[in-house]
Amino acid sequence: MMQSLVHAAGRPGEPAADVADLAELLRTLLGVTAREDTRVRLGGNLFDVVVTSSGGQARAAAALMDEVQGGCGPVVEDTRDGLFYWLVPPGTTGRWEPHTHAVCLGAPFKITLPSLNRTTPPSTPGPYWFRPSASDRLVPAAPLREALAQCRPEPTPHAAFADRLGMTP
Structure with a gap:
């Protein structure tokens, strides 16, 4: 040994x-x-992300998660793409069933995390913490899935990701 x-x-x-x-x-x-934006690999021991639009329905889902969690876990909004990135426990991608209003991503994808002090939308389009990261808390996948099914954020991210990856939806 x-x-x-x-x-x-x-x-x-x-x-x-x-x-x-x-x-x-x-x-x-x-x-x-x-106070720097940083590219992070998804998967591993950190987190995966669930991606939705960032419109009014997604904000309603965040409000539901506030109730479920006593304050929603970390969510990054990218105002450039109009997307929410919900940081969920690592390994969620392997258990995530297809969802009509969300996509779950892990390795080998990367995400840009904004600096921890960027908690309001930036003056130029880009990422900021819609719900700041608080210690080691992540967004629990099962309650998030239910909130997204109830609130139905539109437009769905599927076509945008298919275009980026060169796939057809």
């Missing part, structure tokens, strides 16, 4: 693969706290 651990750690002077991932994660999180 010890030999396999030594082998997994890599050659002397080279960081182990998981340490490189940890270093990337720390750089990313430091960027967000240092």
Whole structure:
């Protein structure tokens, strides 16, 4: 067993693969706290995202989640694309059933997280925290799914993602 651990750690002077991932994660999180927008890989141990439009129905879903959670977990609005990115627990993508008003994404996709102090819409289109990130709380997938089914945010994000990925809806 010890030999396999030594082998997994890599050659002397080279960081182990998981340490490189940890270093990337720390750089990313430091960027967000240092008032910089930062690109983050989805999946892994951080979070996946559920994507919806950011119109009135999505805001109503956020109000429902405020009630369910005692304050909704983190949601990023990108005013450039008119989308909400609901940060949900990692692994949600693997369990997410198709939804008529939302898409769930994990690895290998990335998202731009705004700096933690950007909690109002920016003067130029871009991301901001519609519901700021609070400690380690994420948006629970099952109640979010119910809120989205009830509020039905339009337009649905499916066609936009299909166009970006070169697929047909």
